[in-house]
Amino acid sequence: MTFGAGLSCVLAQAQIYTGAGDGGSVVLSNHSSGETPLLLIAAEAPPSPPLAPQPSAPSTPARTMPAARSTPPTLAPVIREAARRHDVSESLLTAVIAVESGFDPRAVSPKGARGLMQLMPDTARRFGVKDVFAVHDNLHGGAAYLRQLITLFENDLxxxxxxxxxxxxxxxxxGRRIPAYxxxxxxxxxxxxxAARGASPGAANP
Structure with missing residues (x-):
């Protein structure tokens, strides 16, 4: 099953594993195997109870997420290099950037998240990002943070x-579940x- 073809399963919260297939395609399965070793999304669990009191927004700014669009040609090689260096799927990294900033390197949220990957000041400092609006710095800081989170949560994307x-x-x-925000x-x-669209065979953005 390809990433795109299995999207309905993913969004339905099935237990889905992923891996690389022939020709660079992304393979989905409901079983872990040598071909699909990474947990993409865990099986549906009962919704986590609201925190008391439940915050009105998560720690990153509540905002209207920018409409995803095609990867600008000037950014594609930088994204590819950051994905390779930090061992993150290129399609996943591209998807995070698209949703976070709409590929705008000067994006600033109401609460101060900045740049392509919308790094908060503490996160930028934590990953050694000196210029949060510099494409290279922001991308590598965000990719390093994403890799750390993937490792922390045992490849559950x-x-x-x-x-x-x-x-x-x-x-x-x-409880190591998606919060009720x-x-x-x-x-x-x-x-x-x-990410599913980007990883589908023939997609414009890998």
Missing amino acids: SLALAAYNAGEGAVMRA PETREYVAKVLAH
Whole structure:
């Protein structure tokens, strides 16, 4: 099953594993195997209870997510290099950028997240990003953070993305599940959908 063809399963919260197939395609399966070793999204669990009191927004700014569009040609090689260096799927990294900033390197959120990958100041400092508006610096800082989250959550991309949006602490407090923030749940679905389109054979953006 290709990434794109299996998207409905992913968004339905099935237990989905992924891996690389022939010709660079992305393979989905409901079983872990040598071909599909990475957990893309965990099986549906009962919704996590709201935190008390439930914040009105996760730790990253509540905002209207920019409409995803095609990767600008000038950014494609930089994204590819950052994905390779930090061992992150290129289609996933591209999807995070598309949803976070709409590929705008000067994007600033109401709460101060900046640049292509919408890094908060503390996150930028944590990953040694000196110029948050510099494409190379922001991309590598964000990719390093995403890789750390993927490792922390044992290759469960849905939890890694939830943590990128709401913070690691929110995911941990929710019992290592996607927190009950509407924005975060929408964010995870949008990133996975964009990544699925990008990873489909023949897609314009890998």
